[in-house]
Amino acid sequence: MTGYILRRGGQSLLAFVFLLVLVFFLARMTGDPTNLFLPMDAPMDQRIAFAERHGFNAPMYVQFGRYIYDVLHFDFGQSIFQGRPAMDAALNAFPVTLKLALVTMFLAMFFSILIGSLSAFRPGGMFDRIASMVTITGASAPDFWVAIVAILVFSVSLGLLPTSGMGSVWHWILPVGVLLIRPLGLMTQVVRASMIGALASSYVKTARAKGASNRRIIFLHALRNSLLTVVTVAGDQAAALVNGAVVVETVFGWPGIGNLMISAIKQRDFAVVQACILLTAFAIFVMNILIDFAYTRIDPRVRTT
């Protein structure tokens, strides 16, 4: 088991290090990184001073060494527009995104298990067909547009929910609802498929022969096995969830890391963009390790290898 964890952890770490290097070289590939860090209309003397201060004139390996040194010291440079370290801005926004993602993931797991199990119980039945039509439509809907239409209907026309910002519980409904669509559809399909497999297995037949009720069979016997697939897919979905969070935070004006990154991109504040990317990569790295760990706990087959 430790071997498994170490190997998987090493892989995730490799991915993180690769991203660090990629960000560095991407910024240097354009020729002059000052263009990235400073606004387009920055005067020439300011550019020269900036390049000098950050050592952009030094040889590449010196720059790279300095970059790694800074990263190890959690120094990601100053945000030009916020007048504070870029990492502070990113760390400030991070909990918002994390909360949003966790709440969404929890709901997605709950509902996908519920809907997927009920669909699997009678494949091709009324409930199954409606559910699969809804999930395929959900998978085809652009999330930013759904968010806008939701604002239009629930906030502008009906006046039921706030348009943007965060605070009360009401502020959570639309963003979480929109963010939920993608993972819910996918996870429901996965649960459905694995439940169909589980319901055809011999232990379910045994349980049925012993006179167990349908509810007991679905939610006690078959569900345990599909839990495993849900955890696996939930892990894969975490990265996709960040994609959704960027869009949702932008539309609903949530002060999360996605919103921060998009506004930093629009202001051409590269230090903040870099800090956001690296922080997100680090968070995903940590989460991958946690999921692998959870996996070894749930699946005894992984534990023994």
Place this chain on the structure above:
Amino acid sequence: MKARGMFKLLLQDKLALAAAIYMVFICLVALVGPELLGKAAVSINLRARNAHPFHIESGWLYVLGSDSLGRSILARIIVASRNTIGIAAGSLLASMLVGGCVGIVAGLSRGALEQIIMRAMDIIMSFPSLLMALIVLYVLGPDPINIIIVLAITRLPVYVRTARAEALEIRQRAFVSAARVMGAGRMHLAIRHIAPLVLPTLLVIGALDFAYLMLAESALSFLGMGVQPPAITWGLMVAEGRSYLNVAWWLAFWPGLAIMITALCANLLAGWFRIANDPALRASLKTKAVVNA
């Protein structure tokens, strides 16, 4: 399976047939639309400013309303379809082609090269594709070619993994061993014997990926890191319409609906295509059983 047999199967499934007809239609629109309506999409008509949809006093082009400059939304949607569909199709082809080749190479070579390729794919998979695309486009500049390349890279792992897995399985088969015994070189094996068998699987995944890529491109456009104005895509139209949400809902609504309908049809067709390509599942199409398995 033969193309004619496929077509016959398609005629039997109404939903898939409708989706196929729509996809052909929208591709035609993307092909010829901009030539026909290019002028109408940019012509400013201040008298028809912010025209409400479903009123055609100013002509049928205004059936979906107009924006604050009086430009017809319908014409703009038609013109934007070329960029939206073109970028999605371009990145789909690029990732399928490159991914397929790299995957086959990985599957046939084994050893260190395979390890390097697969670990690189793991790295791409483990990071949010939208963030990766955003930062690359921020640095390199958002022109259509860069967008196609970046989107293709984010989808590459899917094809590489599939092609490798298929190639690994196919190379064990007797006819490949026979070809090898007869002196077929690696290149010949890969192109003549492995690739034709890997292709159908890749096409099935590619069909499912089209909608995904279109949604990804739209999200990039919406966030301002896709195609830049004055060029238009559906995602960009939604972004532009967003500021007028209170006064003119139709600006953002119609282009988004176009994205959704196209993605939905692509997904429905892809789902059907997957089943039709699977000999084990194909029977279910004929008996009109579960389509969305």
